[in-house]
Amino acid sequence: MDEIKVRGRAKINLSLDVLRRREDGYHEVKMIMHQVDLYDEIILKNIEEGIILESDCEYIPTDEGNIAYKAAKLMMEQFGIEKGVHIYINKNIPVAAGLAGGSTDAAAVMIGLNELWGIGAEKEKLMKLGVALGADVPFCILGGAALSEGIGELLTPIEGINEWVVLCKPNISVSTASVYKNLDVENIEKHPDTDKMLTALGNKDLQTVVENLCNVLEPVTEKMHPIVREIKIKMMQYHAFGSLMSGSGPTVFGIYKDYSKAKSAYENLSRVYNQVYLVKTYDGRKIDT
Numbered sequence: 001m002d003e004i005k006v007r008g009r010a011k012i013n014l015s016l017d018v019l020r021r022r023e024d025g026y027h028e029v030k031m032i033m034h035q036v037d038l039y040d041e042i043i044l045k046n047i048e049e050g051i052i053l054e055s056d057c058e059y060i061p062t063d064e065g066n067i068a069y070k071a072a073k074l075m076m077e078q079f080g081i082e083k084g085v086h087i088y089i090n091k092n093i094p095v096a097a098g099l100a101g102g103s104t105d106a107a108a109v110m111i112g113l114n115e116l117w118g119i120g121a122e123k124e125k126l127m128k129l130g131v132a133l134g135a136d137v138p139f140c141i142l143g144g145a146a147l148s149e150g151i152g153e154l155l156t157p158i159e160g161i162n163e164w165v166v167l168c169k170p171n172i173s174v175s176t177a178s179v180y181k182n183l184d185v186e187n188i189e190k191h192p193d194t195d196k197m198l199t200a201l202g203n204k205d206l207q208t209v210v211e212n213l214c215n216v217l218e219p220v221t222e223k224m225h226p227i228v229r230e231i232k233i234k235m236m237q238y239h240a241f242g243s244l245m246s247g248s249g250p251t252v253f254g255i256y257k258d259y260s261k262a263k264s265a266y267e268n269l270s271r272v273y274n275q276v277y278l279v280k281t282y283d284g285r286k287i288d289t
């Protein structure tokens with residue numbers, strides 16, 4: 001095998017709680033993560049030596065600054081690989097959006113190279129290595145839906161949902177580090193009830209799931225960018241069953257039970273914003289690399 005194609009999917013956070021700030025500046029979180037079927041396509045080809053990265057997206061670096069490049073380097077070092085790789089990223093996930101676009105590319109490179117180079121490492125091993133690249137990388141390797149704890153590396157797979165999702169990213173970029181920095185951990189007004197959400201997911205009780213959508217980073221990003229709140233209000237006006245900002249934002253997602261409502265929300269939002277997507281949630285089971 002000389003070439004492999006892998007899909008790196010975006011994630012949304014159905015809930016995001018921050019428990020405390022650690023000595024190293026990172027935060028201990030408790031989040032419910034869910035993949036959606038919006039994906040970057042990563043094509044990996046064997047070359048003699050080194051790492052060459054190209055993409056159709058002009059907004060991401062093509063050198064060491066790209067997290068997918070770092071993922072390839074990590075795989076070479078960890079497994080003593082002496083060949084090289086050409087990475088092509090066909091980017092569909094908006095950048096700096098709160099959808100783990102970079103993390104999922106890194107995860108796809110790790111999964112793909114594990115296969116291409118016949119390394120045969122277990123998923124758990126890749127997840128352990130992946131956290132060195134970014135806190136969302138282990139979840140992107142696991143896929144589907146999961147409870148995420150620690151800084152994002154302690155993962156428990158859970159039952160997900162099977163619904164339509166509209167994603168809307170305003171034309172601004174948000175730095176995850178600055179959002180965490182601006183969070184006053186001791187004075188969070190509303191924490192999510194993660195256990196209630198977990199029970200609701202287990203019972204396939206979508207009503208309780210949407211009633212408990214809550215992200216402690218939302219008020220922080222909203223304060224910097226009031227447009228986040230405006231999109232959320234519109235999402236609800238367009239008959240979303242529930243709506244929330246994903247991760248550190250600024251993307252807002254709406255959950256729709258019914259395709260026609262999701263489509264009309266997608267069409268209405270697309271008239272105003274240029275990064276709007278209509279997708280399905282993804283449970284991680286479909287094999288399609």
Ligand SMILES: C[C@](O)(CO)[C@H](O)COP(=O)(O)OP(=O)(O)OC[C@H]1O[C@@H](n2ccc(N)nc2=O)[C@H](O)[C@@H]1O
Pocket residue numbers: 013016025026027028029031098100103133134135136137150151152176177178180181247248
């Ligand atoms: C907001 C989320 O996307 C929710 O899923 C994640 O918590 C962030 O994951 P990520 O972007 O993969 O995070 P990293 O690339 O590892 O870190 C970016 C920055 O976010 C902050 N950060 C991230 C994760 C975490 N648990 N605590 C933090 O304080 C740190 O300042 C870090 O420098």
Ligand SMILES: Nc1ncnc2c1ncn2[C@@H]1O[C@H](COP(=O)(O)OP(=O)(O)OP(=O)(O)O)[C@@H](O)[C@H]1O
Pocket residue numbers: 059060061065066067068089094095096097098099100101102103105106136174176247248249
């Ligand atoms: N492969 C990549 N894809 C997207 N962004 C990348 C990539 N490599 C490096 N970056 C840089 O990382 C930064 C964050 O982008 P990314 O799309 O990963 O953010 P995000 O969706 O907010 O992630 P998260 O939800 O994990 O916080 C951008 O400034 C971008 O230039």
